[in-house]
Amino acid sequence: MSKTESVQEFYARNPKANPSGLSVNNANGIGHFNVFSRENCFRSTPYSRRDFYKITLIIGSGKLYYADKCVDIDKPALLFSNPSTPYSWEAISDKQTGYFCLFTPSFMHAEHQHFILHQSALFKVGGNYVFFLNPQQVISLSGVFMQMIEEIKSDYIHKYDLIRNYVQVIIHEALKMQPANTYQPHSSAVRISNLFVDLLERQFPIDSQERSLELKTAKDYASKLAIHVNHLNRAVKENTGKTTTQHISDRVIREAKALLIHSNWTIAEIAYSLGFSYPPYFNNFFRKHTKMTPGIFREQYLHV
Structure with missing residues:
Protein backbone atom coordinates (compact mmCIF):
# COMPACT_ATOMS: atom_id res chain seq x y z
CA MET A 1 0.00 0.00 0.00
CA SER A 2 1.36 3.44 -0.90
CA LYS A 3 2.09 6.01 1.80
CA THR A 4 0.19 9.27 2.06
CA GLU A 5 0.94 11.33 -1.05
CA SER A 6 1.91 14.98 -0.57
CA VAL A 7 1.42 17.79 -3.07
CA GLN A 8 5.16 17.65 -3.84
CA GLU A 9 4.95 13.92 -4.51
CA PHE A 10 1.89 14.44 -6.70
CA TYR A 11 3.89 16.82 -8.92
CA ALA A 12 6.85 14.41 -8.95
CA ARG A 13 4.50 11.67 -10.16
CA ASN A 14 2.80 14.07 -12.62
CA PRO A 15 5.57 16.38 -13.94
CA LYS A 16 3.39 17.49 -16.88
CA ALA A 17 0.85 18.88 -14.40
CA ASN A 18 3.29 21.53 -13.21
CA PRO A 19 5.56 22.47 -16.14
CA SER A 20 6.46 25.86 -14.68
CA GLY A 21 7.56 24.42 -11.33
CA LEU A 22 4.85 26.30 -9.43
CA SER A 23 5.57 26.49 -5.70
CA VAL A 24 3.40 24.33 -3.49
CA ASN A 25 2.78 27.41 -1.35
CA ASN A 26 1.87 29.81 -4.09
CA ALA A 27 -1.42 31.27 -2.86
CA ASN A 28 -0.09 34.40 -1.17
CA GLY A 29 1.29 32.35 1.72
CA ILE A 30 -2.04 30.78 2.68
CA GLY A 31 -1.86 27.40 1.03
CA HIS A 32 -1.63 25.80 -2.37
CA PHE A 33 -4.12 25.59 -5.22
CA ASN A 34 -3.85 24.34 -8.79
CA VAL A 35 -6.28 23.30 -11.53
CA PHE A 36 -5.80 21.06 -14.56
CA SER A 37 -7.43 19.41 -17.53
CA ARG A 38 -7.70 15.60 -17.41
CA GLU A 39 -6.66 15.27 -21.07
CA ASN A 40 -3.29 13.75 -20.14
CA CYS A 41 -4.21 12.08 -16.87
CA PHE A 42 -2.82 8.70 -15.85
CA ARG A 43 -5.05 5.71 -16.54
CA SER A 44 -4.57 4.53 -12.96
CA THR A 45 -3.50 6.01 -9.65
CA PRO A 46 -2.09 4.11 -6.65
CA TYR A 47 -4.25 3.25 -3.67
CA SER A 48 -3.26 5.78 -1.03
CA ARG A 49 -4.33 8.73 1.04
CA ARG A 50 -3.40 12.26 -0.08
CA ASP A 51 -2.60 15.22 2.15
CA PHE A 52 -4.65 17.57 -0.01
CA TYR A 53 -8.27 17.99 -1.09
CA LYS A 54 -9.25 17.33 -4.69
CA ILE A 55 -12.37 17.94 -6.78
CA THR A 56 -12.57 16.09 -10.10
CA LEU A 57 -15.00 16.36 -12.99
CA ILE A 58 -14.70 12.91 -14.57
CA ILE A 59 -15.77 12.46 -18.17
CA GLY A 60 -14.97 8.89 -19.12
CA SER A 61 -15.65 5.51 -17.55
CA GLY A 62 -13.61 3.89 -14.83
CA LYS A 63 -13.62 2.43 -11.34
CA LEU A 64 -12.98 4.07 -7.98
CA TYR A 65 -11.62 1.73 -5.32
CA TYR A 66 -12.03 2.48 -1.63
CA ALA A 67 -10.99 0.28 1.28
CA ASP A 68 -13.78 -2.25 0.88
CA LYS A 69 -15.90 -1.12 -2.04
CA CYS A 70 -15.75 -0.18 -5.71
CA VAL A 71 -17.76 2.56 -7.44
CA ASP A 72 -18.42 2.17 -11.17
CA ILE A 73 -18.15 5.49 -12.99
CA ASP A 74 -20.16 4.91 -16.17
CA LYS A 75 -21.34 8.50 -16.77
CA PRO A 76 -19.96 11.99 -16.08
CA ALA A 77 -19.37 12.45 -12.37
CA LEU A 78 -18.10 14.93 -9.81
CA LEU A 79 -15.70 13.40 -7.26
CA PHE A 80 -14.69 14.94 -3.92
CA SER A 81 -11.52 13.57 -2.30
CA ASN A 82 -10.32 14.36 1.21
CA PRO A 83 -7.04 13.72 3.07
CA SER A 84 -8.64 11.11 5.36
CA THR A 85 -10.05 8.68 2.79
CA PRO A 86 -7.62 6.60 0.69
CA TYR A 87 -8.70 5.54 -2.79
CA SER A 88 -7.41 4.52 -6.21
CA TRP A 89 -8.64 5.08 -9.76
CA GLU A 90 -8.61 2.78 -12.79
CA ALA A 91 -9.73 4.14 -16.17
CA ILE A 92 -11.74 1.88 -18.46
CA SER A 93 -12.57 3.98 -21.51
CA ASP A 94 -9.70 5.18 -23.70
CA LYS A 95 -11.02 8.73 -23.78
CA GLN A 96 -10.69 10.51 -20.45
CA THR A 97 -11.52 14.21 -20.25
CA GLY A 98 -12.78 16.68 -17.69
CA TYR A 99 -10.94 18.73 -15.07
CA PHE A 100 -9.64 18.59 -11.53
CA CYS A 101 -8.34 20.99 -8.92
CA LEU A 102 -6.35 20.28 -5.80
CA PHE A 103 -5.75 22.44 -2.76
CA THR A 104 -4.29 22.18 0.71
CA PRO A 105 -6.56 22.64 3.76
CA SER A 106 -5.10 26.09 4.52
CA PHE A 107 -6.15 27.39 1.10
CA MET A 108 -9.81 27.36 2.15
CA HIS A 109 -9.09 28.34 5.75
CA ALA A 110 -8.13 31.96 5.24
CA GLU A 111 -9.19 34.27 8.05
CA HIS A 112 -12.13 35.62 6.09
CA GLN A 113 -13.40 32.16 5.19
CA HIS A 114 -16.04 30.53 7.38
CA PHE A 115 -16.24 27.32 5.36
CA ILE A 116 -14.71 24.36 7.21
CA LEU A 117 -13.95 21.56 4.77
CA HIS A 118 -13.95 18.56 7.07
CA GLN A 119 -17.41 19.51 8.38
CA SER A 120 -18.86 19.61 4.88
CA ALA A 121 -21.13 16.75 3.87
CA LEU A 122 -18.97 16.42 0.74
CA PHE A 123 -15.62 15.97 2.46
CA LYS A 124 -16.52 14.45 5.82
CA VAL A 125 -15.49 10.87 6.53
CA GLY A 126 -18.16 8.46 5.36
CA GLY A 127 -19.88 11.08 3.23
CA ASN A 128 -21.10 10.85 -0.33
CA TYR A 129 -18.09 11.62 -2.55
CA VAL A 130 -19.48 10.87 -6.03
CA PHE A 131 -22.25 12.75 -7.83
CA PHE A 132 -23.42 11.69 -11.28
CA LEU A 133 -24.20 14.62 -13.56
CA ASN A 134 -26.72 15.38 -16.29
CA PRO A 135 -25.57 17.09 -19.53
CA GLN A 136 -26.49 20.59 -18.32
CA GLN A 137 -24.54 20.13 -15.09
CA VAL A 138 -21.50 18.94 -17.06
CA ILE A 139 -21.61 22.09 -19.21
CA SER A 140 -22.09 24.38 -16.21
CA LEU A 141 -19.35 22.84 -14.06
CA SER A 142 -16.94 22.59 -16.99
CA GLY A 143 -17.38 26.34 -17.39
CA VAL A 144 -16.41 26.94 -13.76
CA PHE A 145 -13.26 24.82 -14.10
CA MET A 146 -12.31 26.66 -17.30
CA GLN A 147 -12.75 29.98 -15.50
CA MET A 148 -10.37 28.79 -12.78
CA ILE A 149 -7.81 27.71 -15.39
CA GLU A 150 -7.93 31.14 -17.01
CA GLU A 151 -7.83 32.94 -13.67
CA ILE A 152 -4.81 31.09 -12.31
CA LYS A 153 -2.83 32.23 -15.36
CA SER A 154 -3.77 35.86 -14.81
CA ASP A 155 -1.88 38.62 -13.03
CA TYR A 156 -4.91 39.74 -11.06
CA ILE A 157 -3.72 40.45 -7.52
CA HIS A 158 -6.82 38.94 -5.89
CA LYS A 159 -7.10 35.93 -8.20
CA TYR A 160 -6.95 33.38 -5.37
CA ASP A 161 -9.85 35.05 -3.59
CA LEU A 162 -11.81 34.76 -6.82
CA ILE A 163 -10.73 31.12 -7.27
CA ARG A 164 -11.98 30.31 -3.76
CA ASN A 165 -15.34 31.61 -4.84
CA TYR A 166 -15.28 29.33 -7.88
CA VAL A 167 -14.47 26.37 -5.63
CA GLN A 168 -17.38 27.37 -3.42
CA VAL A 169 -19.67 27.45 -6.48
CA ILE A 170 -18.72 23.83 -7.30
CA ILE A 171 -19.21 22.79 -3.68
CA HIS A 172 -22.62 24.43 -3.43
CA GLU A 173 -23.75 22.94 -6.74
CA ALA A 174 -22.95 19.51 -5.32
CA LEU A 175 -24.60 20.30 -1.99
CA LYS A 176 -27.80 21.07 -3.86
CA MET A 177 -27.69 17.48 -5.14
CA GLN A 178 -27.49 16.14 -1.56
CA PRO A 179 -30.66 14.87 0.13
CA ALA A 180 -31.96 17.38 2.67
CA ASN A 181 -31.61 14.89 5.53
CA THR A 182 -27.81 14.79 5.17
CA TYR A 183 -27.48 18.10 7.02
CA GLN A 184 -27.08 17.96 10.79
CA PRO A 185 -27.72 20.75 13.26
CA HIS A 186 -24.73 21.93 15.24
CA SER A 187 -24.63 20.60 18.80
Missing part, protein backbone atom coordinates in the same frame (compact mmCIF):
# COMPACT_ATOMS: atom_id res chain seq x y z
CA SER A 188 -22.10 19.45 21.36
CA ALA A 189 -22.82 15.82 20.45
CA VAL A 190 -22.23 16.53 16.75
CA ARG A 191 -18.96 18.31 17.50
CA ILE A 192 -17.65 15.54 19.77
CA SER A 193 -18.75 12.86 17.31
CA ASN A 194 -17.03 14.66 14.42
CA LEU A 195 -13.83 15.04 16.46
CA PHE A 196 -13.91 11.32 17.25
CA VAL A 197 -14.42 10.34 13.60
CA ASP A 198 -11.62 12.68 12.47
CA LEU A 199 -9.28 11.23 15.08
CA LEU A 200 -10.26 7.70 14.10
CA GLU A 201 -9.54 8.34 10.44
CA ARG A 202 -6.18 9.92 11.20
CA GLN A 203 -4.98 6.52 12.43
CA PHE A 204 -5.28 5.23 8.86
CA PRO A 205 -4.15 4.06 6.43
CA ILE A 206 -1.53 1.81 8.00
CA ASP A 207 1.08 2.21 5.27
CA SER A 208 4.17 0.85 7.00
CA GLN A 209 4.91 -2.23 9.07
CA GLU A 210 7.12 -0.06 11.26
CA ARG A 211 4.10 1.42 12.99
CA SER A 212 0.91 -0.07 14.35
CA LEU A 213 -2.48 1.22 15.43
CA GLU A 214 -2.07 3.47 18.48
CA LEU A 215 -5.67 4.09 19.58
CA LYS A 216 -7.61 0.84 19.93
CA THR A 217 -10.47 1.36 22.39
CA ALA A 218 -13.15 3.92 23.18
CA LYS A 219 -11.20 4.75 26.34
CA ASP A 220 -8.09 5.53 24.24
CA TYR A 221 -10.04 7.98 22.09
CA ALA A 222 -11.76 9.60 25.07
CA SER A 223 -8.37 10.15 26.72
CA LYS A 224 -6.99 11.70 23.55
CA LEU A 225 -10.00 14.03 23.32
CA ALA A 226 -9.76 14.84 27.05
CA ILE A 227 -13.35 13.80 27.82
CA HIS A 228 -14.89 10.99 29.86
CA VAL A 229 -15.46 7.79 27.90
CA ASN A 230 -19.17 7.77 28.83
CA HIS A 231 -19.53 11.31 27.42
CA LEU A 232 -17.86 10.21 24.20
CA ASN A 233 -20.03 7.10 23.91
CA ARG A 234 -23.26 9.07 24.43
CA ALA A 235 -22.31 11.72 21.86
CA VAL A 236 -21.28 9.21 19.19
CA LYS A 237 -24.36 7.05 19.72
CA GLU A 238 -26.68 10.08 19.68
CA ASN A 239 -25.15 11.51 16.51
CA THR A 240 -24.53 8.36 14.47
CA GLY A 241 -26.73 5.63 15.89
CA LYS A 242 -23.66 3.41 16.33
CA THR A 243 -21.47 2.88 19.37
CA THR A 244 -17.89 4.07 19.56
CA THR A 245 -16.71 0.47 19.62
CA GLN A 246 -18.72 -0.32 16.48
CA HIS A 247 -17.09 2.60 14.64
CA ILE A 248 -13.62 1.44 15.69
CA SER A 249 -14.30 -2.18 14.73
CA ASP A 250 -15.83 -1.22 11.38
CA ARG A 251 -12.84 0.97 10.53
CA VAL A 252 -10.33 -1.72 11.53
CA ILE A 253 -12.19 -4.21 9.34
CA ARG A 254 -12.14 -1.77 6.39
CA GLU A 255 -8.39 -1.31 6.84
CA ALA A 256 -7.85 -5.04 7.18
CA LYS A 257 -9.70 -5.64 3.92
CA ALA A 258 -7.68 -2.91 2.20
CA LEU A 259 -4.39 -4.44 3.37
CA LEU A 260 -5.49 -7.93 2.33
CA ILE A 261 -6.45 -6.63 -1.12
CA HIS A 262 -3.84 -3.97 -1.84
CA SER A 263 -0.71 -5.17 -0.02
CA ASN A 264 1.47 -8.26 -0.12
CA TRP A 265 1.87 -8.33 3.65
CA THR A 266 1.34 -11.66 5.38
CA ILE A 267 -1.73 -12.08 7.53
CA ALA A 268 0.48 -12.05 10.62
CA GLU A 269 2.06 -8.75 9.54
CA ILE A 270 -1.40 -7.25 8.98
CA ALA A 271 -2.51 -8.46 12.40
CA TYR A 272 0.43 -6.82 14.17
CA SER A 273 0.03 -3.57 12.22
CA LEU A 274 -3.61 -3.35 13.33
CA GLY A 275 -2.64 -3.70 16.98
CA PHE A 276 -3.36 -7.40 17.58
CA SER A 277 -0.82 -9.06 19.85
CA TYR A 278 -1.26 -12.45 18.21
CA PRO A 279 -2.48 -13.38 14.69
CA PRO A 280 -5.17 -15.76 16.04
CA TYR A 281 -6.82 -12.79 17.81
CA PHE A 282 -6.99 -11.00 14.47
CA ASN A 283 -8.36 -14.10 12.72
CA ASN A 284 -11.13 -14.42 15.29
CA PHE A 285 -11.96 -10.70 15.08
CA PHE A 286 -12.07 -10.75 11.28
CA ARG A 287 -14.20 -13.90 11.16
CA LYS A 288 -16.63 -12.44 13.73
CA HIS A 289 -17.27 -9.38 11.54
CA THR A 290 -17.10 -10.93 8.06
CA LYS A 291 -18.06 -14.58 8.55
CA MET A 292 -14.80 -15.67 6.90
CA THR A 293 -11.11 -15.84 7.74
CA PRO A 294 -8.62 -13.27 6.40
CA GLY A 295 -7.03 -15.96 4.23
CA ILE A 296 -10.32 -16.95 2.61
CA PHE A 297 -11.25 -13.29 2.05
CA ARG A 298 -7.93 -12.58 0.32
CA GLU A 299 -8.17 -15.72 -1.81
CA GLN A 300 -11.77 -15.00 -2.87
CA TYR A 301 -11.00 -11.40 -3.78
CA LEU A 302 -7.89 -12.24 -5.79
CA HIS A 303 -9.85 -14.79 -7.82
CA VAL A 304 -12.80 -12.49 -8.62
